[in-house]
Amino acid sequence: MTLLQICIFIIISLLTGAFIPKSIRGWFLIILNILAVFWLQPVSPIRHLDFWLPVVGIFLVVLAWFLSNQSCNHRQTWITIGIISGTIVAVSLLRYLDPICCITASRPPSIIQILIFAIPAILIICLINHQFPGNKRFTVIIFLVIVSIFIILKTDIFTYYSSKILRSLSGQDQSLASPLDLGWIGFSYLAFRLLHYLRDNQTGKIPANSLDEFFNYALFFPAYSAGPIERFPNFLKELRKPIENRCMRLWISPHDFYQGSIRIVNGVFKKFVLADTLAIIALNSQNAAQINSTFWAWVILYAYSFRIYFDFSGYTDIAIGLGRYMGVQLPENFASPYLKTNLAMFWNCWHITLAQWFRAYIFNPLTRFMRTAKFNFPAWLIILSAQFSTMILIGLWHGVTLNFAIWGLWHAAGLFFHNRWSDWRKSHHFYWENIQGVNKMLTFISWLITFNYTVLGWVWFALPNPQISGKILGILFGAK
Amino acid sequence: MAVTYSSSQKDQKVSLMRVVIKALCLFFIFNFLFLFFDPLPLLGQVSIYNHLVPGRERLPYGEQPEKSFNLNLYQLDAMFNSHKIAGKEKPENEFRIILIGDSSTWGFLLSPQETLASVLSAKNLSTLDGKQIVVYNLGYPVMSLTKDLLILDRSMQYHPDMIIWLITLESFPYDKQLFPPLLQNNREEVQHLLQKNQLKVISQIKELKSPSLWDRTFIGQRRNIADIIRLQLYGIMWAATGIDQDIPNQFDRPMEDLPADQSFHDLMPSHLAAEDLALEILQAGYTTAGNIPLIIVNEPMYISRGENSDIRYNYYYPRWAYDDYRQLLSKQCTANHWTCIDLWNSIEPGNFSNTAVHLTPKGIIQLADLLLNQISFGGSD
Numbered sequence: 001m002t003l004l005q006i007c008i009f010i011i012i013s014l015l016t017g018a019f020i021p022k023s024i025r026g027w028f029l030i031i032l033n034i035l036a037v038f039w040l041q042p043v044s045p046i047r048h049l050d051f052w053l054p055v056v057g058i059f060l061v062v063l064a065w066f067l068s069n070q071s072c073n074h075r076q077t078w079i080t081i082g083i084i085s086g087t088i089v090a091v092s093l094l095r096y097l098d099p100i101c102c103i104t105a106s107r108p109p110s111i112i113q114i115l116i117f118a119i120p121a122i123l124i125i126c127l128i129n130h131q132f133p134g135n136k137r138f139t140v141i142i143f144l145v146i147v148s149i150f151i152i153l154k155t156d157i158f159t160y161y162s163s164k165i166l167r168s169l170s171g172q173d174q175s176l177a178s179p180l181d182l183g184w185i186g187f188s189y190l191a192f193r194l195l196h197y198l199r200d201n202q203t204g205k206i207p208a209n210s211l212d213e214f215f216n217y218a219l220f221f222p223a224y225s226a227g228p229i230e231r232f233p234n235f236l237k238e239l240r241k242p243i244e245n246r247c248m249r250l251w252i253s254p255h256d257f258y259q260g261s262i263r264i265v266n267g268v269f270k271k272f273v274l275a276d277t278l279a280i281i282a283l284n285s286q287n288a289a290q291i292n293s294t295f296w297a298w299v300i301l302y303a304y305s306f307r308i309y310f311d312f313s314g315y316t317d318i319a320i321g322l323g324r325y326m327g328v329q330l331p332e333n334f335a336s337p338y339l340k341t342n343l344a345m346f347w348n349c350w351h352i353t354l355a356q357w358f359r360a361y362i363f364n365p366l367t368r369f370m371r372t373a374k375f376n377f378p379a380w381l382i383i384l385s386a387q388f389s390t391m392i393l394i395g396l397w398h399g400v401t402l403n404f405a406i407w408g409l410w411h412a413a414g415l416f417f418h419n420r421w422s423d424w425r426k427s428h429h430f431y432w433e434n435i436q437g438v439n440k441m442l443t444f445i446s447w448l449i450t451f452n453y454t455v456l457g458w459v460w461f462a463l464p465n466p467q468i469s470g471k472i473l474g475i476l477f478g479a480k
Numbered sequence: 481m482a483v484t485y486s487s488s489q490k491d492q493k494v495s496l497m498r499v500v501i502k503a504l505c506l507f508f509i510f511n512f513l514f515l516f517f518d519p520l521p522l523l524g525q526v527s528i529y530n531h532l533v534p535g536r537e538r539l540p541y542g543e544q545p546e547k548s549f550n551l552n553l554y555q556l557d558a559m560f561n562s563h564k565i566a567g568k569e570k571p572e573n574e575f576r577i578i579l580i581g582d583s584s585t586w587g588f589l590l591s592p593q594e595t596l597a598s599v600l601s602a603k604n605l606s607t608l609d610g611k612q613i614v615v616y617n618l619g620y621p622v623m624s625l626t627k628d629l630l631i632l633d634r635s636m637q638y639h640p641d642m643i644i645w646l647i648t649l650e651s652f653p654y655d656k657q658l659f660p661p662l663l664q665n666n667r668e669e670v671q672h673l674l675q676k677n678q679l680k681v682i683s684q685i686k687e688l689k690s691p692s693l694w695d696r697t698f699i700g701q702r703r704n705i706a707d708i709i710r711l712q713l714y715g716i717m718w719a720a721t722g723i724d725q726d727i728p729n730q731f732d733r734p735m736e737d738l739p740a741d742q743s744f745h746d747l748m749p750s751h752l753a754a755e756d757l758a759l760e761i762l763q764a765g766y767t768t769a770g771n772i773p774l775i776i777v778n779e780p781m782y783i784s785r786g787e788n789s790d791i792r793y794n795y796y797y798p799r800w801a802y803d804d805y806r807q808l809l810s811k812q813c814t815a816n817h818w819t820c821i822d823l824w825n826s827i828e829p830g831n832f833s834n835t836a837v838h839l840t841p842k843g844i845i846q847l848a849d850l851l852l853n854q855i856s857f858g859g860s861d
Contacts, residue, residue, distance in 0.1 A: 280710060286547065287549075287720065293719070297720065300717075303716075
């Protein structure tokens with residue numbers, strides 16, 4: 001998000017929070033979310049892709065809801081469908097209004113092209129709604145579709161071939177295809193929300209909800225591009241909670257306004273002052289090839305570490321602040337992770353909602369499976385397998401590259417070591433533990449090791465290939 | 481909006497209206513104080529260069545900061561304080577030479593170690609009285625004698641023992657004098673310099689926009705402040721990499737085939753008159769230098785052998801204009817007893833990089849040798 005986009009979102013969120021009554025806020029939010037999703041989508045060299053990607057995202061959301069809900073309030077549902085379709089059509093019709101065209105990054109396709117997509121899409125939804133509501137097989141199919149899109153978007157070679165196919169469909173030169181053509185903003189987070197909803201719905205953890213509520217959850221614009229990944233039941237609770245402490249007949253409570261403003265100011269400062277300033281000196285693939293000094297290599301690595309933290313947590317603060325303006329309290333995503341004294345605590349405080357997602361859908365099921373399996377796995381092996389699988393997947397979530405996988409491995413190894421060390425320490429006590437000051441020193445050493453282990457991990461994360469990461473690690477430890 | 485917020489946790493009351501009014505008052509007071517005291521020169525004095533990171537080998541200039549770890553800024557104090565010349569008091573045993581000039585002196589497409597100043601310094605020469613010769617690069621990539629004069633004037637605070645001023649005809653026309661952004665953003669200092677030396681260029685000073693009151697507030701100066709901060713940050717990358725310029729692997733060679741164009745700026749043949757060139761700025765340079773020896777070097781240029789090379793020497797110069805310029809310069813030098821070295825055709829065409837005045841590393845070595853052959857460093861006397 002740019003500063004201009006954030007400013008406009010602040011105004012819109014504030015106006016929504018202040019003047020739109022609860023009774024119609026759900027539908028109003030649908031319109032806002034759709035407009036924001038179109039607006040945030042960056043331009044693509046493939047014709048109309050910046051229009052179609054958000055449309056596909058919206059379609060997946062609607063489809064996921066219909067697949068998961070057997071009974072529904074038909075009137076409310078179809079009003080919601082009408083608002084969604086109407087907003088999409090309105091966005092596309094902007095192509096005819098030159099002075100205000102367009103909310104999308106490029107001119108949207110013609111209404112005929114949209115109808116060619118819309119008619120089968122609505123037919124599929126009607127068919128599912130009437131014939132297969134709650135059908136598990138279809139749920140699995142949509143599950144696989146989302147995961148497949150995710151893998152395609154995160155893997156350069158697949159994105160490249162997808163770009164070729166899309167270029168041929170739009171009659172463009174295939175030789176110009178590039179993995180960068182398919183930049184689908186926010187899809188990672190959307191996919192996680194959809195997968196969470198589909199999975200928890202199967203296990204009966206999702207309370208009854210309406211399409212507008214789910215739609216606003218999946219595409220809630222403050223959290224659309226950079227999280228946090230809220231759990232649906234919590235979001236629903238926030239959405240449905242009554243507004244208290246109204247002031248001057250405004251719907252926003254002074255408390256929400258105050259807290260929201262503080263978070264936004266914090267977020268803007270972190271992102272646009274601290275992170276963007278540190279970006280000048282932060283490690284990247286260009287300067288990694290040029291550094292020639294151990295001392296300065298550490299400096300730019302630390303700069304990267306703080307830059308990524310301020311950047312990401314700044315965006316989270318802004319998202320939380322915007323949410324507060326509209327009466328929705330989004331979850332925290334960061335809690336001073338660099339001050340933690342072991343890696344497990346770090347991962348409880350870094351990108352908290354992502355870590356929780358992986359814990360809920362990868363780590364816990366895997367450990368449960370291994371514990372209940374016929375073969376009696378030793379505890380250390382269960383921990384090892386679960387931590388390595390989870391962390392490698394977290395790494396690959398950022399992009400299917402060797403370096404992201406190594407970054408995941410790096411943290412998995414650290415977590416596994418910490419787990420074993422903690423177990424060992426529980427059964428071993430030393431006389432010097434009771435000496436005054438030793439505990440403080442041990443805490444400091446633990447922090448120092450954890451922080452620098454995390455910082456060194458960024459060498460894999462920030463750079464594109466193991467060769468250059470290896471070179472930087474060499475320089476960091478004195479190699480010329 | 482007299483909204484009162486009562487925190488449930490701390491039971492403290494915050495009047496939003498008061499917060500807004502106080503913030504606005506502080507904002508206006510701060511801007512007013514900034515306008516009144518103009519702390520920018522003071523800010524320019526604060527520098528991590530020569531303290532936390534090494535001073536730069538040349539003045540900051542860079543159009544792609546993220547690649548060159550260098551940027552264009554116009555705050556002269558910050559620029560000079562980032563240079564290694566501002567690093568320490570001049571040692572007793574140092575014979576300090578400063579080079580001023582355009583992009584060829586600054587070292588376009590050359591690494592910091594390949595510039596003329598670095599090549600001369602690397603020769604580890606000494607004067608007859610045993611002082612170590614250290615050459616500082618104070619070139620700046622714009623062609624304008626007024627710009628050179630501004631830098632010369634500033635650099636006098638660093639106590640040079642000798643000044644070498646590399647010039648070329650393109651720096652002389654009057655219409656070139658005040659166009660560099662460096663001058664436009666330092667109007668008061670330029671105006672003072674022109675008035676002090678009674679230069680004709682003063683008549684063009686109206687072209688330089690005088691900063692409004694708004695421009696002088698904190699908000700108006702935000703770009704300059706940001707540039708000073710960025711210069712400091714890029715200092716870290718300069719220290720980490722030793723890079724201050726993005727040098728492409730490939731670039732276009734100087735134009736060989738030239739247009740059949742006789743014009744030079746708005747002048748046409750037959751003869752270039754002394755009034756067409758800002759020759760008096762050279763005199764101002766001598767006045768500024770005072771007793772310090774100043775050597776004027778007419779820098780080498782690329783001489784084309786392609787189509788229309790009988791009309792033009794290169795992209796910049798038609799033959800008639802350049803020939804006349806050399807004669808005018810020679811006359812001035814003789815009449816004023818200036819030390820002038822004319823090296824206009826002394827470098828092989830193959831030793832030019834991308835323009836008619838930019839030299840390759842090999843060309844720079846050749847130029848350094850030519851200069852050393854003609855300059856004697858007699859010592860402090």
